[in-house]
Amino acid sequence: MSDTPLVLAVPSKGRLQENAARFFSRAGLEVVQSRGARDYRGRLAGVPGVEVAFLSASDIVAQLASGGAHLGVTGEDLVREEIHDAEEAVELLTPLGFGHANVVVAAPQAWIDVRTMADLDDVAADMRVRHGRKMRVATKYINLTRQFFAGHGIADYRIVESLGATEGAPATGAAEIIVDITTTGATLAANALKVLDDGIILRSEANLVASLRAPWSETARAAARTILTRIAAEEEARTMRELTARVGALDAALEREIIDGHGGRLPFGGPDERGLLTVHCPADRVFALAALLTDNGAEPVTVRALDYVFRASNALSERLFTRLG
Ligand SMILES: Nc1ncnc2c1ncn2[C@@H]1O[C@H](COP(=O)(O)OP(=O)(O)OP(=O)(O)O)[C@@H](O)[C@H]1O
Ligand SMILES: O=P(O)(O)OC[C@H]1O[C@H](OP(=O)(O)OP(=O)(O)O)[C@H](O)[C@@H]1O
Ligand SMILES: [Mg+2]
Incomplete structure (x- = not known):
């Protein structure tokens, strides 16, 4: 038990x-497939005690929920849909900026009077009263649909489970409306469907989940x-820039302006014996901060991107180990 390996589930x-x-490789975590591409287990180069499981996004959710995997990358939509007690079963460590x-x-776009969930409620009531049947909703997101419709007080509907090509359901007559996932909107448009104004159930992206x-x-x-330290080190490096400037002395007003005014940090403290100051700041503050430093007599100011910023502790590890106790 004390040497049970960590199972890392990768799409x-x-x-x-x-x-x-790409995300793992940027973080310096090289996934090696042990024996050819048909082997669904692998390992992480240089990180002992890890077994990599190659699974589909929804299988990853199932493994995280049951405890068959420790860490995994998957969509928040699947976590919310498929784990009924997500708060107790898993911890979303961080969104990953893709997916x-x-x-x-x-x-249907042809329903010109229907723009909101309230309008939909009217349609549902109308169908029920006038035609004696319930409005049908095609979806594979059954739980998310039930919660969202209940939240809008809509009860006169029936779910038609759809496992693919859900957008086609209204045209084929299998359902009146749909709940599905969309990114570009191209599939909805191709099927003459429109998103209701207040019809966004969830804004999802890929997450690192424990x-x-x-x-x-x-x-x-x-x-x-080890894994979370590398991920956090890469994330901090990717979002920050390092400025180096010869400032001589650093007065309290300038230090406050760097830190409070520009979200900067002084990772190595004040200027060194040569008067060189190192500042880390969010990437979008680089130009403002460089101007501040030159206005204060620093010259020159150089800026570079970093590969990693390693720290003894990081938010990801802290979140995980706090939850684990
Ligand atoms: N445009 C998109 N359409 C669908 N899913 C997307 C899209 N963009 C990102 N995703 C994310 O990708 C996840 C997995 O979707 P995808 O259909 O690619 O998986 P899959 O491996 O094909 O699994 P399945 O066989 O169950 O469909 C989605 O649940 C969602 O979180
Ligand atoms: O808004 P869009 O950019 O058009 O993307 C949305 C479409 O992509 C997904 O299907 P996918 O291609 O994953 O096929 P699947 O239904 O077989 O999973 C999803 O189910 C939508 O149909
Ligand atoms: Mg798919």
Whole structure:
């Protein structure tokens, strides 16, 4: 038990596969498939105690919920839909900036009077009273649909489970409206459907997710610490820039302006013995901060991107280990 390995679940197909692979490789986590591409287990080069499981995005959710995987990359839509007690079962450690998609309620464009969920409620009541049948909603997001419709006080409807090509359901007569995921909107448009104004159920993206039910052995914890440290180091480096400037002295007013005015940090403290000051700041503050420094007599100011910023502790590890206790 104390040496149970950490199982890291990685998308092996579908929309998330490529971006997930790029995400791990940027963080210096090289996934090695042990024996040829048909082997669905692998490891992480140089990180002991890790077993990589290659699974579909929805299988990853199932493994995280049951504790068959410790960490995984998957869509928040699937976590919310498929884990009824998501708050207890998993911890969403961080959104990853890819796999963006909205789960939406969409109706035929031809329903020109229907723009909102309230309008939809009227249609549903009308169908029920006048035709004696319930409005049908085609979807694979059954739980998200039920919660969202209940939240809008809509009860006169029936779900028609759809496992693919959901957008086609209104045209074929299988349902009146749909709930599905969309990114560009191209599939909805091609099927003459429109998203209701207040019909966005969830704005989803890929997340790094931890299972709270997996066997968190000492080995698994140590591996998680290594993995999360690298991910956090890469994330901080990617979002920050490093400015170096000869400032001579650093007065309190300038220091306050760097930190409070521009979200800067002084990772190594004040200027060194040569008067060189190192500042880290969010990428979008670089020009303003460079101007501030030159206005204060610093010359020259150089700026560079970083590969990693390693720290003894990071938000990801803290969130995980706080939840694990
Ligand atoms: N345009 C999109 N359409 C669908 N999913 C998307 C889109 N963009 C990002 N995603 C994310 O990708 C996840 C997995 O979708 P995808 O259909 O690619 O998986 P899959 O491996 O094909 O699995 P399945 O066989 O169950 O469909 C979605 O749940 C969602 O979080
Ligand atoms: O808004 P868009 O950019 O057009 O993307 C949305 C479409 O993409 C997904 O299907 P996918 O291609 O994953 O096929 P699937 O239904 O077989 O999973 C989703 O189910 C939508 O149909
Ligand atoms: Mg798919």
